[in-house]
Amino acid sequence: MKLFLVYSILVLTVLQGSTQTKREIFFADVTIFAEGGKYYLTGSKGGSGGPEGFAVLESKDLKTWAVPARSKDSLGMILTKGDHTFGTRGFWAPQIVRENGTYYITYTADEQTVLAESESLLGPYRQKEVGPIDGSEKNIDSFIFKDTDGKTYLYCVRFNKGNYLYVAEFDLKTGRINPRTLKRCFDQTEAWEATPNYKSVPIMEGPTVIKLKNKYYLFYSANHFQNIDYAIGYAVADSPYGPWQKYKNNPIIHRSIVGENGSGHGDLFEGPGNQLYYVYHIHNSSDNVSPRRTRIVPVIKQWDQKAGVYTFSVNGKGVIVPVMAEK
Secondary structure, three states: OHHHHHHHHHHHHHHHHHHHHHHEOOEEEEEEEEEOOEEEEEEEEOOOOOOOEEEOEEEOOOOEEEOOOOOOOOOOEEEEOOOOOOOOOOOEEEEEEEEOOEEEEEEEEOOEEEEEEEOOOOOOOEOOOOOOOOOOOOEEEEEEEEOOOOOEEEEEEEEOOOEEEEEEEEEOOOOEEOHHHOEEOOOOOOHHHOOOOOOOOOEEEEEEEEEEOOEEEEEEEEOOOOOOOOEEEEEEEOOOOOOOEEOOOOOOEOHHHHOOOOOEEEEEEEOHHHOEEEEEEEOOOOOOOOOOEEEEEEEEEEEEOOOOEEEEEEOHHHOEOOEEOOO
16 A cells, blocks of 8 residues: 555656646747836747747746737747748847837847847837848847947857857947947856867857946856856956956856756846846756756845955756746
């Protein structure tokens, strides 16, 4: 009888785990936009089917998510391939920003960075003139940063025997960079950025930039995304262009901290109570990379009086596994 009870409990546990897994969210290269007390999650789609492009989910607590009730699309699509948008494949790494009442989305498609806009947060996001931001060469993983002086910058990844982060001044109205200001941020210099678990060319990608007390903080992912050591660190500078000084205790998000492989490529945002969070993706399992799963982790921000900078770490025990709401 005891053996039967133990077996029954194990079966129930497995079934519950299977149900939970099916309810997880499979967005990679993720971002969260906060507005009106709600949070809007989007990213590279994985394992969800539907048309190519980007869908959005809504939440009040970061834990339970659903297609927004006011969405005009049953899948929550906010940008769709072929609907006045550039790109035929590889729709990756979106970011949503709002400026003067207009919503913008920057993303990657056909290994080009793209800008589209909408009057509504929930889209549809479209282009007046279909095309990439800078078609002169391949560039991916775009991030728009507006400085306190009103200037706007585009951070992205360009290829040169590897993936390297670049920055350039950006005109949000025209959707164009100033090529004369284009500058590489930094090289691969740290051991954690190139672990031997998956050999590749140098890869640094997935930028997010914030400004605090006149210092610029550039968060980025390093290693190939298929590497179990795909991880996140940051660097600090006095200018949007650098020079950048990498944090001595990088990485701040890594499998040794959050307990899951391939933890990287996300975005910072403020959650309930002005708590800072980082949303990111992980590998599907120890055996498979895709479809990647979405995670959210609380960020610990501390002021280093001696150095005159903030330091960042995460609460690895507080990782949130976002799930879809029960229908």
